Amino acid sequence: AQSVTQLGSHVSVSEGALVLLRCNYSSSVPPYLFWYVQYPNQGLQLLLKYTSAATLVKGINGFEAEFKKSETSFHLTKPSAHMSDAAEYFCAVSNTGRRALTFGSGTRLQVQP
Amino acid sequence: EPEVTQTPSHQVTQMGQEVILRCVPISNHLYFYWYRQILGQKVEFLVSFYNNEISEKSEIFDDQFSVERPDGSNFTLKIRSTKLEDSAMYFCASTTGTGRADTEAFFGQGTRLTVV
Numbered sequence: 001a002q003s004v005t006q007l008g009s010h011v012s013v014s015e016g017a018l019v020l021l022r023c024n025y026s027s028s029v030p031p032y033l034f035w036y037v038q039y040p041n042q043g044l045q046l047l048l049k050y051t052s053a054a055t056l057v058k059g060i061n062g063f064e065a066e067f068k069k070s071e072t073s074f075h076l077t078k079p080s081a082h083m084s085d086a087a088e089y090f091c092a093v094s095n096t097g098r099r100a101l102t103f104g105s106g107t108r109l110q111v112q113p
Numbered sequence: 114e115p116e117v118t119q120t121p122s123h124q125v126t127q128m129g130q131e132v133i134l135r136c137v138p139i140s141n142h143l144y145f146y147w148y149r150q151i152l153g154q155k156v157e158f159l160v161s162f163y164n165n166e167i168s169e170k171s172e173i174f175d176d177q178f179s180v181e182r183p184d185g186s187n188f189t190l191k192i193r194s195t196k197l198e199d200s201a202m203y204f205c206a207s208t209t210g211t212g213r214a215d216t217e218a219f220f221g222q223g224t225r226l227t228v229v
Contacts, residue, residue, distance in 0.1 A: 032214050032215040034217075036220075041222065042222050043204065043220035043221050043222040043223060044156075044204065044206075044218075044220040045220070046217050046218075046219075049215065049217065051215035052215075090156060092156075094214040094215070095214055096214050098169075098214070099144075099161065099168075099169065099213075100146065100158040100161055100169055100171075101148075101156075101158060101218060102158065103148075103155050103156040104155065105154070105155045
Protein backbone atom coordinates (compact mmCIF):
# COMPACT_ATOMS: atom_id res chain seq x y z
CA ALA A 1 0.00 0.00 0.00
CA GLN A 2 1.14 3.54 -0.61
CA SER A 3 -0.10 6.99 0.31
CA VAL A 4 0.91 10.63 0.18
CA THR A 5 0.21 13.44 2.62
CA GLN A 6 0.66 17.06 1.65
CA LEU A 7 0.64 19.39 4.63
CA GLY A 8 -1.05 22.68 3.89
CA SER A 9 -3.77 22.91 1.26
CA HIS A 10 -2.89 26.59 0.73
CA VAL A 11 0.50 28.27 0.96
CA SER A 12 1.04 31.97 0.40
CA VAL A 13 4.47 33.54 -0.08
CA SER A 14 5.76 36.90 -1.21
CA GLU A 15 7.47 37.26 -4.54
CA GLY A 16 11.17 36.53 -4.05
CA ALA A 17 10.61 34.48 -0.90
CA LEU A 18 11.47 30.82 -0.37
CA VAL A 19 8.86 28.31 -1.46
CA LEU A 20 8.52 25.15 0.63
CA LEU A 21 5.76 22.66 -0.12
CA ARG A 22 5.67 19.60 2.09
CA CYS A 23 5.11 16.00 1.06
CA ASN A 24 5.33 12.86 3.16
CA TYR A 25 4.78 9.41 1.76
CA SER A 26 4.31 5.86 2.88
CA SER A 27 5.22 2.89 0.76
CA SER A 28 5.85 -0.73 1.61
CA VAL A 29 8.56 -0.93 -1.09
CA PRO A 30 11.07 1.64 -2.34
CA PRO A 31 9.07 4.47 -3.85
CA TYR A 32 9.29 6.58 -6.94
CA LEU A 33 8.22 10.13 -6.12
CA PHE A 34 6.93 12.88 -8.34
CA TRP A 35 5.88 16.50 -8.14
CA TYR A 36 3.34 17.70 -10.68
CA VAL A 37 2.09 21.25 -11.20
CA GLN A 38 -1.31 22.28 -12.51
CA TYR A 39 -1.84 25.77 -13.87
CA PRO A 40 -5.43 27.01 -14.27
CA ASN A 41 -7.33 25.22 -17.02
CA GLN A 42 -4.36 23.02 -17.85
CA GLY A 43 -3.35 19.42 -17.27
CA LEU A 44 -0.80 18.14 -14.80
CA GLN A 45 2.80 18.81 -15.78
CA LEU A 46 5.79 17.00 -14.32
CA LEU A 47 8.14 19.24 -12.31
CA LEU A 48 10.58 16.58 -11.17
CA LYS A 49 10.87 12.97 -10.07
CA TYR A 50 12.93 10.80 -7.74
CA THR A 51 13.83 7.36 -9.02
CA SER A 52 16.44 6.09 -6.53
CA ALA A 53 19.43 7.86 -8.06
CA ALA A 54 20.46 11.19 -6.50
CA THR A 55 18.46 12.16 -3.43
CA LEU A 56 18.46 15.84 -4.41
CA VAL A 57 16.47 16.22 -7.58
CA LYS A 58 16.39 19.31 -9.73
CA GLY A 59 13.40 20.05 -11.91
CA ILE A 60 12.03 22.66 -14.22
CA ASN A 61 11.45 26.32 -13.36
CA GLY A 62 14.08 26.34 -10.60
CA PHE A 63 12.33 23.81 -8.35
CA GLU A 64 14.09 21.05 -6.50
CA ALA A 65 13.19 18.36 -4.00
CA GLU A 66 15.13 16.20 -1.59
CA PHE A 67 14.28 12.59 -0.86
CA LYS A 68 14.78 11.82 2.83
CA LYS A 69 14.14 8.18 3.55
CA SER A 70 14.50 8.56 7.33
CA GLU A 71 11.77 11.21 7.34
CA THR A 72 9.72 9.64 4.51
CA SER A 73 9.62 13.08 2.96
CA PHE A 74 10.00 14.63 -0.47
CA HIS A 75 9.53 18.36 0.09
CA LEU A 76 9.54 20.75 -2.86
CA THR A 77 11.53 23.98 -2.66
CA LYS A 78 12.39 26.99 -4.74
CA PRO A 79 14.73 29.71 -3.45
CA SER A 80 12.85 32.66 -4.90
CA ALA A 81 9.16 32.66 -5.84
CA HIS A 82 7.89 34.25 -9.04
CA MET A 83 4.35 35.36 -9.71
CA SER A 84 4.22 32.73 -12.46
CA ASP A 85 4.68 29.98 -9.84
CA ALA A 86 1.11 30.46 -8.62
CA ALA A 87 -0.55 27.10 -9.29
CA GLU A 88 -1.59 23.87 -7.61
CA TYR A 89 1.16 21.39 -6.80
CA PHE A 90 0.67 17.67 -6.39
CA CYS A 91 3.01 15.14 -4.86
CA ALA A 92 2.61 11.56 -6.09
CA VAL A 93 4.11 8.13 -5.47
CA SER A 94 4.38 4.92 -7.40
CA ASN A 95 6.45 1.77 -7.01
CA THR A 96 7.35 -1.38 -8.88
CA GLY A 97 4.25 -3.10 -7.56
CA ARG A 98 1.86 -0.28 -8.40
CA ARG A 99 2.67 1.65 -11.58
CA ALA A 100 -0.31 3.98 -11.28
CA LEU A 101 0.27 7.18 -9.37
CA THR A 102 -1.14 7.79 -5.92
CA PHE A 103 -1.56 11.51 -5.40
CA GLY A 104 -1.63 13.78 -2.41
CA SER A 105 -4.46 16.23 -1.95
CA GLY A 106 -2.52 19.10 -3.51
CA THR A 107 -1.22 22.45 -2.29
CA ARG A 108 -2.35 25.69 -3.86
CA LEU A 109 0.52 28.17 -3.97
CA GLN A 110 -0.26 31.87 -3.99
CA VAL A 111 2.48 34.39 -4.69
CA GLN A 112 1.89 37.90 -3.39
CA PRO A 113 3.53 40.89 -5.08
CA GLU B 114 5.63 19.34 -28.45
CA PRO B 115 3.49 16.21 -28.28
CA GLU B 116 0.57 16.39 -25.89
CA VAL B 117 -2.39 14.42 -24.64
CA THR B 118 -5.67 15.95 -25.78
CA GLN B 119 -9.08 15.43 -24.24
CA THR B 120 -12.54 16.23 -25.53
CA PRO B 121 -14.84 17.74 -24.57
CA SER B 122 -13.38 20.15 -22.02
CA HIS B 123 -16.74 20.29 -20.23
CA GLN B 124 -19.66 17.90 -20.41
CA VAL B 125 -23.01 18.28 -18.72
CA THR B 126 -25.25 15.25 -18.60
CA GLN B 127 -28.52 14.18 -17.00
CA MET B 128 -28.37 11.65 -14.20
CA GLY B 129 -28.84 8.16 -15.61
CA GLN B 130 -27.42 9.00 -19.03
CA GLU B 131 -24.31 7.46 -20.53
CA VAL B 132 -21.27 9.59 -21.33
CA ILE B 133 -18.11 8.92 -23.29
CA LEU B 134 -15.00 10.91 -22.53
CA ARG B 135 -12.39 10.95 -25.25
CA CYS B 136 -8.64 11.15 -25.18
CA VAL B 137 -5.92 11.13 -27.79
CA PRO B 138 -2.70 9.96 -26.10
CA ILE B 139 0.76 10.81 -27.37
CA SER B 140 1.26 8.81 -30.52
CA ASN B 141 4.18 6.57 -29.52
CA HIS B 142 2.93 5.89 -26.00
CA LEU B 143 1.63 2.47 -25.10
CA TYR B 144 0.22 2.80 -21.56
CA PHE B 145 -2.94 4.79 -21.02
CA TYR B 146 -4.63 5.89 -17.83
CA TRP B 147 -7.75 7.55 -16.51
CA TYR B 148 -7.73 9.50 -13.25
CA ARG B 149 -10.45 11.62 -11.73
CA GLN B 150 -10.59 14.49 -9.27
CA ILE B 151 -13.81 15.24 -7.45
CA LEU B 152 -13.92 18.91 -6.53
CA GLY B 153 -11.86 19.55 -3.44
CA GLN B 154 -10.54 15.99 -3.26
CA LYS B 155 -7.45 14.09 -4.37
CA VAL B 156 -6.65 13.00 -7.88
CA GLU B 157 -7.60 9.31 -7.89
CA PHE B 158 -6.48 6.52 -10.19
CA LEU B 159 -9.25 4.74 -12.08
CA VAL B 160 -7.71 2.40 -14.64
CA SER B 161 -4.67 1.67 -16.77
CA PHE B 162 -4.71 0.08 -20.21
CA TYR B 163 -1.98 -1.67 -22.18
CA ASN B 164 -1.97 -3.90 -25.22
CA ASN B 165 -5.73 -3.56 -25.63
CA GLU B 166 -6.64 -4.69 -22.17
CA ILE B 167 -6.97 -3.34 -18.67
CA SER B 168 -3.69 -3.81 -16.80
CA GLU B 169 -4.74 -2.35 -13.47
CA LYS B 170 -7.87 -0.82 -11.97
CA SER B 171 -8.93 0.72 -8.70
CA GLU B 172 -11.92 -0.12 -6.56
CA ILE B 173 -13.65 2.93 -8.03
CA PHE B 174 -13.62 1.37 -11.50
CA ASP B 175 -16.67 -0.85 -11.19
CA ASP B 176 -19.08 -2.20 -13.80
CA GLN B 177 -20.39 1.30 -14.42
CA PHE B 178 -17.14 2.15 -16.16
CA SER B 179 -15.45 0.79 -19.25
CA VAL B 180 -12.50 1.77 -21.41
CA GLU B 181 -11.77 1.18 -25.03
CA ARG B 182 -9.21 1.96 -27.67
CA PRO B 183 -11.50 1.91 -30.69
CA ASP B 184 -8.82 2.82 -33.19
CA GLY B 185 -5.12 3.61 -33.33
CA SER B 186 -5.41 7.03 -31.75
CA ASN B 187 -8.36 7.36 -29.38
CA PHE B 188 -8.77 6.10 -25.83
CA THR B 189 -12.22 6.42 -24.31
CA LEU B 190 -13.83 6.19 -20.90
CA LYS B 191 -17.50 5.27 -20.88
CA ILE B 192 -19.63 5.88 -17.82
CA ARG B 193 -23.00 4.15 -17.90
CA SER B 194 -26.00 5.43 -15.98
CA THR B 195 -24.24 8.45 -14.51
CA LYS B 196 -24.80 9.46 -10.92
CA LEU B 197 -24.47 12.83 -9.24
CA GLU B 198 -21.31 11.62 -7.51
CA ASP B 199 -19.65 10.99 -10.87
CA SER B 200 -19.29 14.75 -11.26
CA ALA B 201 -15.55 15.35 -11.36
CA MET B 202 -12.62 16.35 -13.52
CA TYR B 203 -11.43 13.34 -15.49
CA PHE B 204 -7.81 13.25 -16.61
CA CYS B 205 -6.34 11.03 -19.28
CA ALA B 206 -2.62 10.24 -19.17
CA SER B 207 -0.17 8.22 -21.20
CA THR B 208 3.36 6.89 -20.81
CA THR B 209 5.90 5.25 -23.03
CA GLY B 210 6.01 1.51 -23.41
CA THR B 211 8.70 0.71 -20.87
CA GLY B 212 6.14 -0.20 -18.23
CA ARG B 213 8.44 1.15 -15.54
CA ALA B 214 6.81 2.78 -12.54
CA ASP B 215 9.28 5.66 -12.67
CA THR B 216 8.21 6.73 -16.13
CA GLU B 217 6.78 10.22 -16.53
CA ALA B 218 3.04 10.31 -17.16
CA PHE B 219 1.82 12.98 -19.57
CA PHE B 220 -1.62 14.33 -18.69
CA GLY B 221 -4.34 15.93 -20.73
CA GLN B 222 -6.05 19.12 -19.61
CA GLY B 223 -9.05 17.21 -18.31
CA THR B 224 -12.77 16.91 -18.99
CA ARG B 225 -15.04 18.42 -16.39
CA LEU B 226 -18.11 16.20 -16.10
CA THR B 227 -21.16 17.67 -14.42
CA VAL B 228 -24.07 15.35 -13.72
CA VAL B 229 -27.36 17.15 -13.05
